[in-house]
Amino acid sequence: MLITPRLAEEAINSRLTCLPIESLPLTQCIGGTLRENIYAERDQPPFDRVTMDGIAVDSESLRRGVRRFRIQATQPAGSPAIRLTRDDAIEVMTGAILPLDSDCVVPIEQYQVEDGIASLKSTAVSTPYHNVHRRGSDSRQGTLLLKTGRLLRAPEIAVAASAGMARVRVSSQPAIMIVSTGDELVEPGDPIAEYQVRRSNAYAVSAALRTRGFGRVGDDHVPDDEHLLHERLALHLTTHEVVILSGGVSMGRFDLVPKVLAQLGVQQIFHNIAQRPGKPMWFGIGPQGQSVFGLPGNPVSTLVCLIRYVIPAIAEAMGTCRTAPERLALAAPVTFQPPLTYFLPVAVEHDDWGRPWATPRPPNGSGDFLSLAGTDGFVELPPGPNTYPKGFVTSMYRW
Ligand code: AMP
Numbered sequence: 001m002l003i004t005p006r007l008a009e010e011a012i013n014s015r016l017t018c019l020p021i022e023s024l025p026l027t028q029c030i031g032g033t034l035r036e037n038i039y040a041e042r043d044q045p046p047f048d049r050v051t052m053d054g055i056a057v058d059s060e061s062l063r064r065g066v067r068r069f070r071i072q073a074t075q076p077a078g079s080p081a082i083r084l085t086r087d088d089a090i091e092v093m094t095g096a097i098l099p100l101d102s103d104c105v106v107p108i109e110q111y112q113v114e115d116g117i118a119s120l121k122s123t124a125v126s127t128p129y130h131n132v133h134r135r136g137s138d139s140r141q142g143t144l145l146l147k148t149g150r151l152l153r154a155p156e157i158a159v160a161a162s163a164g165m166a167r168v169r170v171s172s173q174p175a176i177m178i179v180s181t182g183d184e185l186v187e188p189g190d191p192i193a194e195y196q197v198r199r200s201n202a203y204a205v206s207a208a209l210r211t212r213g214f215g216r217v218g219d220d221h222v223p224d225d226e227h228l229l230h231e232r233l234a235l236h237l238t239t240h241e242v243v244i245l246s247g248g249v250s251m252g253r254f255d256l257v258p259k260v261l262a263q264l265g266v267q268q269i270f271h272n273i274a275q276r277p278g279k280p281m282w283f284g285i286g287p288q289g290q291s292v293f294g295l296p297g298n299p300v301s302t303l304v305c306l307i308r309y310v311i312p313a314i315a316e317a318m319g320t321c322r323t324a325p326e327r328l329a330l331a332a333p334v335t336f337q338p339p340l341t342y343f344l345p346v347a348v349e350h351d352d353w354g355r356p357w358a359t360p361r362p363p364n365g366s367g368d369f370l371s372l373a374g375t376d377g378f379v380e381l382p383p384g385p386n387t388y389p390k391g392f393v394t395s396m397y398r399w
């Protein structure tokens with residue numbers, strides 16, 4: 001019995017070791033996973049904040065009919081509050097603290113100034129806290145602003161900065177090693193014979209990881225030689241938390257990866273998933289808790305398995321809050337007979353109303369990676385229906 005993609009995912013997630021925490025300056029945390037709660041340092045706004053350029057007055061003066069105010073002083077942004085004299089006004093700037101004993105701001109358009117006296121236009125009205133962003137009206141000191149597990153993008157970085165955090169605690173980046181295998185593979189730039197192919201998978205895997213902000217990514221290539229594979233994997237396992245292999249996990253006589261990993265004490269958790277492409281995928285846990293992913297070498301399979309299993313697993317090990325996959329509807333019917341989950345490459349296209357649809361872009365088999373260029377990712381079609389109608393809504397994974 002083959003396991004399903006969902007069970008494969010659970011089998012991986014339940015065996016991951018959570019990555020350690022480190023404290024980094026804010027600018028180095030972009031794209032990282034927060035591993036502490038962040039609370040508001042102060043009320044927000046931290047003081048009664050003037051929201052218009054104008055004059056601060058006491059609304060009580062206006063209520064008693066005062067329409068002409070001596071401008072007593074100026075209160076710019078970034079200086080301590082000065083105290084208003086009764087029935088006077090203080091010139092204020094947007095962002096300034098509201099002067100003491102004033103309670104509202106008359107905007108600059110609503111008065112004229114002559115000889116230091118502001119005369120209100122007839123239309124000028126004011127009530128308490130008019131044009132004032134009141135202290136604590138957005139949030140209170142001590143409020144939980146960001147929960148552990150949050151991904152740190154621009155808005156979250158701004159919140160952390162506003163809370164006065166120069167450094168935050170985030171998950172360490174895992175050291176990841178990509179190992180491609182195969183005697184037929186040749187580096188781009190090197191001379192190539194008819195019977196050889198370019199080593200494109202390692203580049204695809206590295207690109208997908210780096211796009212997602214993983215920076216500690218190494219890369220190696222090993223021929224189909226048991227001794228060499230043993231030696232190199234032994235080394236990589238001592239220095240990396242995640243090892244991603246491409247190729248060598250199928251049924252061929254030179255598919256040596258599972259055998260060598262077993263020799264190295266990597267415990268197999270599963271081999272083969274009920275899916276196409278990528279059925280021969282292998283997963284195991286190394287003696288020090290390393291995650292070892294054996295991805296099938298066919299380029300479409302490699303990339304699909306990486307995106308569907310490996311990247312979510314790394315996010316899980318970093319303590320990142322899980323997010324449900326994007327859902328999209330098929331733009332055209334799809335037929336698929338085998339009792340397997342079908343990962344179908346798609347392009348996201350918008351109709352005349354701007355609604356997104358997943359337009360199928362089936363490759364010419366799992367070796368046809370050229371057809372993936374220009375697609376956006378793939379959808380997951382669960383086994384069961386032989387035909388998935390137009391409008392069938394399912395999970396979408398982006399490259
Ligand atoms: P394997 O999983 O090793 O049996 O490989 C399956 C197919 O994928 C073969 O046609 C390989 O030549 C091809 N392949 C394996 N690794 C790579 C790679 N790194 N880049 C491009 N093609 C590959």
Ligand code: MG
Nearest residue numbers: 181182247248
């Ligand atoms: Mg091979």
